[in-house]
Amino acid sequence: MKKKNVVLRTAIPGPRSQQIVAQEQRHLAPGLQGFALWAGVAMDHGRGSTLTDVDGNTYVDLIGGIGVNALGHCHPAYVAALTEQAQQLTVGSFTSAPRADLVNDVCGMAPAGLDRLQLYSSGAEAVESALRLARHATGRQEVVGFWGGFHGKTAGAAALMGSTSKYGLGPFPAGTTLVPYADCYRCPLALEEASCGLACIELARKAMKAQPSGPVAAVIAEPMQGTAGNVIPPKEFLPAMADAAHELGALFIADEMITGFGRTGKPWGVDHSGARPDIVTLGKGFGSGFPIAGVLTRDAISQAKPWANPSGASSSYGGNALAAAAARASVRTIRDQKLWENAEKVGAAMLAELRRMQERHPFIGQVRGAGLFLAIEMVKDRKTKEPVDTAVMKDVYQRCVRRGLLAMTYSPHIRLQPALTIDEDTALEGLSLLDEAFRELDESGRWR
Structure with a gap:
């Protein structure tokens, strides 16, 4: 060629x-x-x-910043947005037009029912906030993650890392259980996909009930696992895990860091399966290179305290005007050009x-x-x-x-x-x- x-x-x-x-x-x-x-x-x-x-x-x-570079390098609209904003306002906690636009733009294209957004500066920070929110909203502590999962390298997120990469990093915060993910090429149960009947789903459901040391606050999953090797589960898997969470009275968190904002051929990774998350974490292509991440949820969940108290969910850099302008350009370009x-x-x-x-x-x-x-x-x-x-x-x-x-x-x-x-x-x-x-x-x- x-x-x-x-x-x-x-x-x-x-x-x-x-x-x-x-x-x-x-x-x-x-x-x-x-x-x-x-x-x-x-x-x-x-x-x-x-x-x-x-x-x-x-x-x-073809690396694309590991999925961060949604718009491509130096996209004209992105460069223009950053250049203009850098000459007006860059940091600060006060309301700004870019942030107001951004939260409305994201909630306008969010998975159904999610209408509140809080902003952060890294994916791990957003995941930690989502875990706090789930615990505050449910009054519970236990969190369930998945083998092969990756949600960041801070303490709470790293505890959910389902691989040997976390060896030597502990001890981690208590209250974490990991269950099998549907990696059908390397089936955790050594079964064949054509005849397994998705046995991993039932095993995961049973493990969620049997292994935690108390009531489960949240189940967190990537709609498709990135660090594990861009693993794509059967469509039945994610809705079954969301159902299992709800049966336990827990919230379902979809970590859309890499699958969100059009990466997988649909606006959201959950769109492939119809799973209905209670909380979604955002990052990577959200800012197309500028450090920004977010937590999306329903209004009722977002009111949980102490997360909802003044400074309870804030971040020093989260949603600053420069980051918001970058993300606004990214989100609008992705949305408007589909x-x-x-x-x-x-x-x-x-x-x-x-x-x-x-x-x-x-x-x-x-x-x-x-x-x-x-x-x-x-x-x-x-x-x-x-x-x-x-x-x-x-x-x-x-x-x-x-x-x-x-x-x-x-x-x-x-x-x-x-x-x-x-x-x-x-x-x-x-x-x-x-x-x-x-x-x-x-x-x-x-x-x-």
């Missing part, structure tokens, strides 16, 4: 990138994302779905191409996608589903970067969540570069 976007001027990483990365690493503390470290490049500017490094090399960006329709269209083309790639490469165990929320599962053997080694994923990633493609890889997944504005030609150009890297890996045999 002819490369329309990729321009390679130097070896990667180039000399200027190497210099800047070395300068940064002299004092920057450890803990950056692995794929950023593996690339070894320093970026200079971005436009749409491309990034250009300081050496002049231009890449197709970018979820582009996500559905381009995502379908990408998924079709990924399926063709799966036929060519024996190490692709599964491809999956909903809109521009896609993933590739990498395996040594399709029958056993044994994951490929992390070293193989690093090798694939670096082969992609050297070709001019940025695609998020970590064992055993490749996650693709580009800007909602990406066009089909750019998306398929990126996948053609991934296919080239796969052909090299296939020939080397290193994946076995």
Whole structure:
């Protein structure tokens, strides 16, 4: 496929990138994302779905800031909104026109019945607030999360992290129970999807009743799990979990950080299943790069005290005028252009191409996608589903970067969540570069 976007001027990483990365690493503390470290490049500017490094090399960006970059790099409406607002008012707790507009815009497109919004500066902060709200509204303490879940790295959110990533981080706050999520490719019950009868739903329902040490305040779930590898559960799963929560007298929290605002081909991740959340957490594409997050809920729930007391739900940076202006531009562009329709269209083309790639490469165990929320599962053997080694994923990633493609890889997944504005030609150009890297890996045999 002819490369329309990729321009390679130097070896990667180039000399200027190497210099800047070395300068940064002299004092920057450890803990950056692995794929950023593996690339070894320093970026200079971005436009749409491309990034250009300081050496002049231009890449197709299918990472999209891990779903943050909803509008694409430097979208004109977004740049104009930030530029104008930065010259008028940036911080402060007082009411501002951007914040007033934003809360009305979001509530106008929110899942049914959710008409109150509080604003924060990070996803984890919003999740912590949602947990407090649920506890205050119900008078209960216990929270149920899911295996494979990710809701942030602060103490309460990290307690809900359903993976080994939290090893060594505890002790965590008490009152957390984790139950199976419907990851059907790697079924937690080792069953086959076609014949399992969704047994994980019944197990999760029973566990919600049997394991907590007291009455449950909330059940929190991602409509589709991002960090677990862009996992897409059967449509029956989420409504069943919401029903289970309500049977227990608990609230159902949908964490829409990555699935909200059109990412999955519909305005909200819950729209695929019809699940009715009581609380929704927002982030990532909400601000299209500017740090802003939120908690959506019903009016009656929002009145719960002490959450509803003065300063009970506030945040130093939450909803400041500059952040609100950025999010307003993001939300209005997504809404007015119905970018979820582009996500559905381009995502379908990408998924079709990924399926063709799966036929060519024996190490692709599964491809999956909903809109521009896609993933590739990498395996040594399709029958056993044994994951490929992390070293193989690093090798694939670096082969992609050297070709001019940025695609998020970590064992055993490749996650693709580009800007909602990406066009089909750019998306398929990126996948053609991934296919080239796969052909090299296939020939080397290193994946076995």
